[in-house]
Amino acid sequence: DTAVSQTPKYLVTQMGNDKSIKCEQNLGHDTMYWYKQDSKKFLKIMFSYNNKELIINETVPNRFSPKSPDKAHLNLHINSLELGDSAVYFCASSRGSSNYGYTFGSGTRLTVV
Amino acid sequence: SQQGEEDPQALSIQEGENATMNCSYKTSINNLQWYRQNSGRGLVHLILIRSNEREKHSGRLRVTLDTSKKSSSLLITASRAADTASYFCATDGLGGGADGLTFGKGTHLIIQP
Numbered sequence: 001d002t003a004v005s006q007t008p009k010y011l012v013t014q015m016g017n018d019k020s021i022k023c024e025q026n027l028g029h030d031t032m033y034w035y036k037q038d039s040k041k042f043l044k045i046m047f048s049y050n051n052k053e054l055i056i057n058e059t060v061p062n063r064f065s066p067k068s069p070d071k072a073h074l075n076l077h078i079n080s081l082e083l084g085d086s087a088v089y090f091c092a093s094s095r096g097s098s099n100y101g102y103t104f105g106s107g108t109r110l111t112v113v
Numbered sequence: 114s115q116q117g118e119e120d121p122q123a124l125s126i127q128e129g130e131n132a133t134m135n136c137s138y139k140t141s142i143n144n145l146q147w148y149r150q151n152s153g154r155g156l157v158h159l160i161l162i163r164s165n166e167r168e169k170h171s172g173r174l175r176v177t178l179d180t181s182k183k184s185s186s187l188l189i190t191a192s193r194a195a196d197t198a199s200y201f202c203a204t205d206g207l208g209g210g211a212d213g214l215t216f217g218k219g220t221h222l223i224i225q226p
Contacts, residue, residue: 004155033213041150041199043216055212090155099144099205101158102214 003027006091006105013081014113021076021108023091032074033102034066035090043090049074081112118217119202125223132189134220136202137182143205145178146214147187150199159187159200192224 006023013019025032031050037043047066048055054066063079078085091105120135138145144163148156162169162178162185169176175188189196199221203214 035213035216041219043156043201043203045213045215048213092156099161099163101146101161102156103158104148104155106155107153 004091004093004103004105006089006108008108009106010109010111012111012113015081015083017081018077018079019081019110020078021089021091021110023074023076023105025072025091025093025103027093027103029093029095029103030071031094032068033092033094034074034076035092035104037088037090037107039087046076046089047074078110081110083112086110086112119200119220121220122218123221123223125225126192127225128192128194130192132192132196132222132224134187134200134202134222136185136187136217138185138202138204138215138217139183140204141207142180143207145176145185146203146205147174147176147185148201148203148216150201150219152198156201189222192222194224194226196222197224198222 004025033048034046035043036046046057046060065077067075088107088109090107092102094102118137126132142164144161146161147159150156160171160174160176162176173190178185199219201216201219203216206212
């Protein structure tokens with residue numbers, strides 16, 4: 001199936017830990033993104049990345065870092081997790097240029113205890 | 114800062130009725146998109162309308178865009194129980210896709226059987 005897949009679906013971890021969320025797309029898209037959805041369902045972009053540039057939302061703490069081993073993958077690393085990091089994280093991809101819809105993964109629900 | 118504001122925040126109607134959701138945004142856009150999110154799932158792209166378009170149809174969906182008022186509406190005709198979900202508008206700015214989409218707060222639509 002052509003899709004954006006992210007793992008794990010659920011992640012429960014203690015404060016201070018370091019964790020990663022993996023994302024892969026097999027759509028041949030040029031650009032990948034990470035979004036955070038808070039408890040009020042508000043979606044906020046964290047990063048966008050293509051093979052040329054990484055754009056970081058200035059409000060994202062530097063504890064969050066994207067890693068892209070290749071065009072089809074954009075993983076999210078989070079260091080020193082805090083309670084406020086609890087949210088649902090969505091990976092997405094698009095063809096990069098405007099006027100195309102995005103394809104989203106099914107989300108990773110991160111709970112920091 | 115948040116770009117879009119959906120109105121209403123929640124809407125409950127009877128099956129078979131039409132549902133209308135509105136979205137306002139603040140800055141210039143390349144296009145505006147609508148997404149659906151079922152509970153606990155990822156976002157699904159519904160329809161995209163370019164800044165030079167005023168109206169677009171897709172099945173039971175009708176989207177309008179008024180760039181002078183910086184607003185859009187999504188109409189779902191002949192609603193079904195399966196349409197129960199949260200609906201988000203998202204704007205694609207003038208950055209050529211690299212900046213990602215900016216989402217509104219969403220409208221939670223409940224279709225009563």
